[in-house]
Amino acid sequence: MKALADCHLYTFIDFTYMRDRHPEDVAQQLIEGGSDIIQLRAKNLLPREIRRVAERILPILRRAGIPLVINDYPDIALQTGADYCHLGQEDFFEAGHNQVSELVPLEAVQKMGLSSHSPDQAKRAVEAGAVYLGVGPVFATPTKPDAPPATLDYVRWAARRLALPWFAIGGINLDNLDKVLEAGARRICVVSAILNAPDMVKACQDFKKRLVSAAQFEAINI
Numbered sequence: 001m002k003a004l005a006d007c008h009l010y011t012f013i014d015f016t017y018m019r020d021r022h023p024e025d026v027a028q029q030l031i032e033g034g035s036d037i038i039q040l041r042a043k044n045l046l047p048r049e050i051r052r053v054a055e056r057i058l059p060i061l062r063r064a065g066i067p068l069v070i071n072d073y074p075d076i077a078l079q080t081g082a083d084y085c086h087l088g089q090e091d092f093f094e095a096g097h098n099q100v101s102e103l104v105p106l107e108a109v110q111k112m113g114l115s116s117h118s119p120d121q122a123k124r125a126v127e128a129g130a131v132y133l134g135v136g137p138v139f140a141t142p143t144k145p146d147a148p149p150a151t152l153d154y155v156r157w158a159a160r161r162l163a164l165p166w167f168a169i170g171g172i173n174l175d176n177l178d179k180v181l182e183a184g185a186r187r188i189c190v191v192s193a194i195l196n197a198p199d200m201v202k203a204c205q206d207f208k209k210r211l212v213s214a215a216q217f218e219a220i221n222i
C-alpha cells in the first residue's frame with residue numbers, strides 16, 4: 001500500500017459529480033490517471049449505502065496499492081478496512097471532539113485526516129492526532145460554497161510550518177495549479193476539475209505531471 005508520505009495527487013469518488021457513472025469505473029480511471037489516494041465522499045447516501053460502495057471499490061484500490069479514505073464515517077472506515085477516514089471541522093471539533101482517539105480505537109488512531117481552514121485550526125488538528133491535513137479551501141469552490149477561501153497565504157504558511165503531510169484543497173484546477181505550487185504545496189486534492197473533465201484519466205495525468213515536475217525541480221535546487 002502506498003505510504004501517505006508518497007501520496008501527492010488526492011482524488012475523489014464524489015457522488016455530487018457522479019451522474020450515471022459507476023463508482024468502480026471512476027475508481028479505475030482515477031487509478032489509471034495516477035491518483036495516489038482516493039476519498040469516497042457521498043453526502044447524499046445513507047451510511048449503509050456508503051459502506052456497500054466502499055466494499056465494491058476497495059478491492060480495485062487494493063490491487064493497485066492505492067489507499068482508500070472514507071469521508072465522515074470513522075465506523076465505516078474501520079468496518080470495511082479502509083486506510084483512512086477524513087472529517088471536517090464541523091464533524092470533529094465543532095461536534096465536541098478534541099482527540100482522534102475519542103472516535104476510533106487506539107490501534108486505529110493513525111487513520112484520521114482532518115480539514116483545516118486557518119493556521120490555528122491546523123495547529124489544533126495536529127495536536128488532536130491527525131495524520132494528515134486538508135489545507136483550504138485555497139480558492140472558492142462549488143464543493144464548499146459557503147466556505148470563504150483561505151487563500152494562498154494559508155498555503156504559504158503550511159509550507160513553512162507543517163511537518164506532517166498536508167494537501168492543498170479547494171477550487172484547484174490546471175489554470176491555477178502553478179500558483180498553488182509556487183506557494184509551496186506539493187500535495188493537492190482535486191475534485192471537480194477531474195470528475196467534470198471529459199477525460200478523467202488525462203486530467204489526472206496532467207495534474208500528476210505538474211506535481212512530479214515541481215517535486216523534481218525542488219529536489220534539484222535543494
